[in-house]
Amino acid sequence: MQLAILAGFVAAGLAPLLHRWFGAKTPLLMAVLPAAFAVWLATLWPSLADGKSLLLEWAWVPGLDITLTFLIDGLSWLFAMLITVIGALVLVYTGEYLKGERDLPRFLVVITAFMMSMLGLVLADNLVALFVFWELTSITSYLLIGFHHTDPVARKSAQQGLFVTVGGGLALLAGFVMLAQAGDSWSLAVLTERGEQLTGHALYTPLLICVLIGAFTKSAQFPFHFWLPNAMAAPTPVSAYLHSATMVKAGVYLLARLHPALGGTEPWEMTLSLVGAVTMLTGAFLAIRNTNIKKLLAYSTVMALGTLTMLLGIGTEGALIAFVTFLLAHSLYKGALFMVAGILDHETGTKDVTAMGGLWRVMPRTALVACVASLSLAGLPPLLGFIGKELMLTSVLATDHYGGLILLLAFTGAFLTLAVAAIVALKPFFGLRRDTPNTPHESPAGMLVGPALLAVLSLLFGLAPGMLDSLVETTVSGLGVVEPGVHLTLWHGINLPLLLSVASLVLGSLVFRYWDGIRGRLALLDPLIHRGPEHGYEMLMAGMVRFAEWQTRFLQNGYVRNYLVMTLLVLLGLVGHALLVRHPLEIGFSVDAYFHEVVVAGLMIAGALASCVMRSRLAAVAAVGIMGFSIALIFVLFSAPDLAITQLLVETLTVVLLVLVLFRLPRFATLSTPKERWRDLVVAGSFGTLMTLLMLSVLNGDQLSRISDYMVSNSQPLGHGHNIVNVILVDFRALDTLGEMFVLALASIGVHAMLRFHAAEHDASHGLSGRREDHG
Amino acid sequence: MVRSGTLILNVAARLLLPLQLLFSVFLLLRGHDEPGGGFIAGLVASGAFTLYFFAYGRNALGEMLKVSPRDLVAMGLLFGMLSTLPAWWAGEPFFTAQWWTVPVLGIKASTPLIFDIGVYLAVVGSVLTAITALIDTDHVDESGD
Numbered sequence: 001m002q003l004a005i006l007a008g009f010v011a012a013g014l015a016p017l018l019h020r021w022f023g024a025k026t027p028l029l030m031a032v033l034p035a036a037f038a039v040w041l042a043t044l045w046p047s048l049a050d051g052k053s054l055l056l057e058w059a060w061v062p063g064l065d066i067t068l069t070f071l072i073d074g075l076s077w078l079f080a081m082l083i084t085v086i087g088a089l090v091l092v093y094t095g096e097y098l099k100g101e102r103d104l105p106r107f108l109v110v111i112t113a114f115m116m117s118m119l120g121l122v123l124a125d126n127l128v129a130l131f132v133f134w135e136l137t138s139i140t141s142y143l144l145i146g147f148h149h150t151d152p153v154a155r156k157s158a159q160q161g162l163f164v165t166v167g168g169g170l171a172l173l174a175g176f177v178m179l180a181q182a183g184d185s186w187s188l189a190v191l192t193e194r195g196e197q198l199t200g201h202a203l204y205t206p207l208l209i210c211v212l213i214g215a216f217t218k219s220a221q222f223p224f225h226f227w228l229p230n231a232m233a234a235p236t237p238v239s240a241y242l243h244s245a246t247m248v249k250a251g252v253y254l255l256a257r258l259h260p261a262l263g264g265t266e267p268w269e270m271t272l273s274l275v276g277a278v279t280m281l282t283g284a285f286l287a288i289r290n291t292n293i294k295k296l297l298a299y300s301t302v303m304a305l306g307t308l309t310m311l312l313g314i315g316t317e318g319a320l321i322a323f324v325t326f327l328l329a330h331s332l333y334k335g336a337l338f339m340v341a342g343i344l345d346h347e348t349g350t351k352d353v354t355a356m357g358g359l360w361r362v363m364p365r366t367a368l369v370a371c372v373a374s375l376s377l378a379g380l381p382p383l384l385g386f387i388g389k390e391l392m393l394t395s396v397l398a399t400d401h402y403g404g405l406i407l408l409l410a411f412t413g414a415f416l417t418l419a420v421a422a423i424v425a426l427k428p429f430f431g432l433r434r435d436t437p438n439t440p441h442e443s444p445a446g447m448l449v450g451p452a453l454l455a456v457l458s459l460l461f462g463l464a465p466g467m468l469d470s471l472v473e474t475t476v477s478g479l480g481v482v483e484p485g486v487h488l489t490l491w492h493g494i495n496l497p498l499l500l501s502v503a504s505l506v507l508g509s510l511v512f513r514y515w516d517g518i519r520g521r522l523a524l525l526d527p528l529i530h531r532g533p534e535h536g537y538e539m540l541m542a543g544m545v546r547f548a549e550w551q552t553r554f555l556q557n558g559y560v561r562n563y564l565v566m567t568l569l570v571l572l573g574l575v576g577h578a579l580l581v582r583h584p585l586e587i588g589f590s591v592d593a594y595f596h597e598v599v600v601a602g603l604m605i606a607g608a609l610a611s612c613v614m615r616s617r618l619a620a621v622a623a624v625g626i627m628g629f630s631i632a633l634i635f636v637l638f639s640a641p642d643l644a645i646t647q648l649l650v651e652t653l654t655v656v657l658l659v660l661v662l663f664r665l666p667r668f669a670t671l672s673t674p675k676e677r678w679r680d681l682v683v684a685g686s687f688g689t690l691m692t693l694l695m696l697s698v699l700n701g702d703q704l705s706r707i708s709d710y711m712v713s714n715s716q717p718l719g720h721g722h723n724i725v726n727v728i729l730v731d732f733r734a735l736d737t738l739g740e741m742f743v744l745a746l747a748s749i750g751v752h753a754m755l756r757f758h759a760a761e762h763d764a765s766h767g768l769s770g771r772r773e774d775h776g
Numbered sequence: 777m778v779r780s781g782t783l784i785l786n787v788a789a790r791l792l793l794p795l796q797l798l799f800s801v802f803l804l805l806r807g808h809d810e811p812g813g814g815f816i817a818g819l820v821a822s823g824a825f826t827l828y829f830f831a832y833g834r835n836a837l838g839e840m841l842k843v844s845p846r847d848l849v850a851m852g853l854l855f856g857m858l859s860t861l862p863a864w865w866a867g868e869p870f871f872t873a874q875w876w877t878v879p880v881l882g883i884k885a886s887t888p889l890i891f892d893i894g895v896y897l898a899v900v901g902s903v904l905t906a907i908t909a910l911i912d913t914d915h916v917d918e919s920g921d
Contacts, residue, residue: 063869641811649819653903656826660910720875720886721808729813730888730895731873737891738856741898745849748902752846755909 001123002058002068004040005116008033012112016105027095030108034087034115041072041080048077049470051477055125055189064128065186071125074474078324079122079253082331083246087115089450090241093339096446097237097346107147111238114140118246122253127176127186130254134172134218137247138165144238145231157230160537164217164227172214172254178207183261192260192480199265208262211254212271219251219305222279223533229286229298236342239294244301244334249327252308256323260480263315272313274402277409279306284416286529288511289522292351293341293424297334300377300420303413304330307392310406314399317481322391324475325468325488329388329458333376336454337424340370343447344428349437353423358433363442365452367429372455374425376462378418378508379501382490383462386501389414391488393497411500418508423515465490561672565680568687576690579697597637604630617668621658625651642725789831796824804896805889814892818899825904834911845904852898859891 011033019026044054053073060068072080091111098104117136124130139162146158182201183191191198198204215221220228231243242248255272262268283303290296304326311323343366344359345351360367376385396403396410461468465488473486492498511518555566593601607626614620628651635644672680711724711732719727729737800820807813829837863872875886 642813642816645811645816646819649816649823652823653819653826657906657910660907664913719808719873719888720884721888723807723809723811723813726807726813726892727888729815730808730891734859734871734873734888734891737895738860741853741856741895744898744902745853748849748905749846751906752909755913758913 001040001056001070001072004037005120005123008037008116008119009113012109012116015108015112019105019108024095024099024104026104026108027091027098030112031088031091033112034084034091037119038081038084038088041077041084044072044077048072048074048474051474053189053478060126060129066128067126067187068129069125069187070123071189072123073478074471074476075253075256075478076122078328078471078475079246079249080119082328083115083118083122086241086245086331086335086454089335089453090237090339093240093342093447093450094237096444097342098235103147107144107235110140110143110147111241114144114242114247118250121250125188127180127188127191130188131169131173131176134214134250134254135166135169137242137250138162138169138218141165141231141242141247144242145234147235147238148233151233154233157227157233161227161231163541164224164537168214168217168224171210171217175207175210175212175214178203178210179261182207188257188261192258195261195264195480198261204262204265205267208267208271211258211262215251215254216275216309217251218254219248219309220279220302221251221275221306221309222282223536225279225282225302226532226534226537228302229295232292232294232298236294236338236345239298240335240338240342243298244338245331248301248305249308249331252305252312252327255309255312256479259312259315259320263312263480269313269315270402272315273310273399273406274313276306276308276310276313277406277413279303280310280413281409282306284413284420287420288416288423288515289519289529291354291519293344293353293428294338294351296353296420296424297337297341300417301330301334303417304334307410307413310410311392311395314395316395316398317476318391318398319395320476320479320481321472321486321488322388322395323479324472325384325391326388328461328468328471329376329384332454332458332461333373333383333385336369336373336451336458337377339447339451339454340366340373341424343443343451344440346447347438347440347443348428353427356428356434356436357431358429359440360429361433362440363429365448366443369448369451369455370429371425372459373451374421376455376458377424378421379414380418380505381462382459384458384465386462387465387488387490390492390497390501393500394492397496411504414500415504415507416511418504419511419515422508422512426512462490561680565683568683572683572687572690575694579690579694597634600630600633600637603627615668617662617665621655621662625655628654640725642723786831789827793824793828796827797821800824800896804892807892808888814895815899818896819903821896821900822903822907825900826907829907829911834908837908841904845901845908848897848901849905850901852894852896852901855894855897856891857894859887859894862887 011030015026015030018029022029047054053071056070056072058068058070060066070076091108094107094111098107101107114137117133117140120133121130121137124133142158142162145161146154148154179191179198180186182203183194183198185191185194217224228243228248232239234243280303283299283301283306287296287299287303290299308323308327308330311319311326341351343363344356347363348356348359350356372383376383379385379389393410393414396407399406468488469486472488476486604627607623607630611620611623611627614623628647632644632647632651635641635647711728714732715721715724715727719731721727721731800817802817803812803820804814804817805812807817825837825841828840860871862874863870866872866874868874873886873888875884878885
């Protein structure tokens, strides 16, 4: 399975090649991949239904307890099934939707990569692996939202989605690290069995906060909900797939997965149910302000995600059953509705529902699909959405935390959603026929098959909910409920949830009837909404840019002397602190040197002093050179031939480089004020003192000898070399050397680019035939 | 600024270049047991090329090198990365040194040697990149004569 996912990533990379061979048929071909996964998952079902869960082991970084082990139980099976089935349908849909699009291969690469990341996310058993896939979905989502990269709105939305989800991802990483520490394991399968150990741990509160931030940003919970509607800048297949059926549910998936490990506590239940309920209301309320069909659907997705979070917060057996049913229902109808929205956009050339009307005459089949899916969204019988909503209301009625408040929020959300469903289904297809930018036709079969299949499933599962019993049961048992007895039925008799449904039908119809008026009234609230979380995000971004500008001007001002002062001061602070506070400073030494050693040392001091007072650049360079060669001499005297050779060669090449740049420098002048020179003197003096003290204390201490002992004794047996310096460089510390090689490469690229740009600027300002520069 | 040198320099550079390069390879190969190694050898080779450049100028250096110094850097990095792979193949942790004996010649070959060649190329490449970049800006400045 792991290999299959990795192969899927490779297949994603092959999409451009396939596109060259098969052209417009490529999306259909690519759809085979998720379809094959779906078939494979289906074959696993019988053993899962028996209550077994599969653990596919795969070592990744064994030393760090990081694995690519996959855990397939009811929960991950359900998600994986949704990802693969809807994925296949979306790819088929894409074939028509993006027909003739020049960048179709790029789209296929990214969406297939997303599909594999998402599958990895829901199947991963290891926290690190889960996190890697989690971030991959954020990145692929970014690339897909910004697919039309020439459109500034798409670019801005993509960046916003990325910043919000990846910012949450950072919190999640911190949360995972704490989770692994508190639970002594990186494996989800193990952690979910250590619920009591985790909830009683001192780190529980901070890790809960971090994990929740990660999940809430990904699943667009209030106050992070704003990125999701903006993500509608993506092509519609992306909205249908990532931003309603799969990726935005990753946060909810994680919460469900961790429910047995972290759930059942007061903070968990309170936070989740309140945040979820508030998100529900926010989504439903913001939805009816919009006339753009994709935004309407996006806000109703926010509402649905809020519902799912709230149900997890309530956390009773009934609520978890409602969670699974609602999740399935939502994925089916919302995927279908988004694809219908794409068809409408494609055929009419507008996304504004008020600009469409009476379309059922020209596209009766699309109208039928839209109506069925909308009935499920509205929560009306006999569709799966109805069952989901009834179960949701039942469990809300049974909750004891803020029961009244949550019920109010949930009920308001429900009737506003009904109004949204009515708007989406009735406005475009019924009423007076309006002229649209394009003349609409019935959509091609390729675009209709996906939404039609999803709508049929909504209806089928609604009429015969018994088919879902074992699926829901298996999934719920993955959430930590032992032996759940699940019997979904369409008709529960006349009870309070049903009455609430009737009431929401009435209220929702009223909202729909007076929608235009209500929208006008709601426009009065715009100033308030513009001060909402999105405004906060923009302020934060602007603040970050201002801070970056300030600190760049302050730290990176382009003067080497300031960089040096800054670097030395930081070193002084850190090393000085460690030297004086961490270790007792013991200095005891006796001057015991040969005459020639004293001479070399004297030469070095003379060179250093001379370089400071010389009035000519060449002389100063020569004085520094004296110092360099004296150091090389010291290395020779203390029998370190490698270092001596290196030092001599570096000195030589430095002189060559200096000669090359010397003529290009301005006339030697004193640029700093006396005050600055005193500052420099103090900094340089203290740094010199620090280094001297450091050397002296190293001579005294014996804690540093052990490392070199190891190197000396193992150089020949382990490294097969007598030159210890070289063995350290290319074997013991080869990774460091490799890193340094990259630094070297980057530095030389930097030099090259800088001088090239300088040359180009020079060309531009003087022209190639310009007069000769007068070198100082 | 930099012009072709005097007769003595020219002759010396021509004679010294092969010797210096040979010496640098010698340093590179013996580096594991005696003073030497990729870094030092790379610096010696850079010195040799620099001398040649001072004697014969930028164009002659470019013609002799055939490849761009930046490609040398890239090749160095490639060698460095390649030397990590055999350990992977042998199922050992990343970067574990592997030692082989070349059958007929009886020379010991190893991944540290491959790695050292990478260091050598990276050093030569980056020094020459810096030097040629500096020379090229001179040429721009002087092209208006």
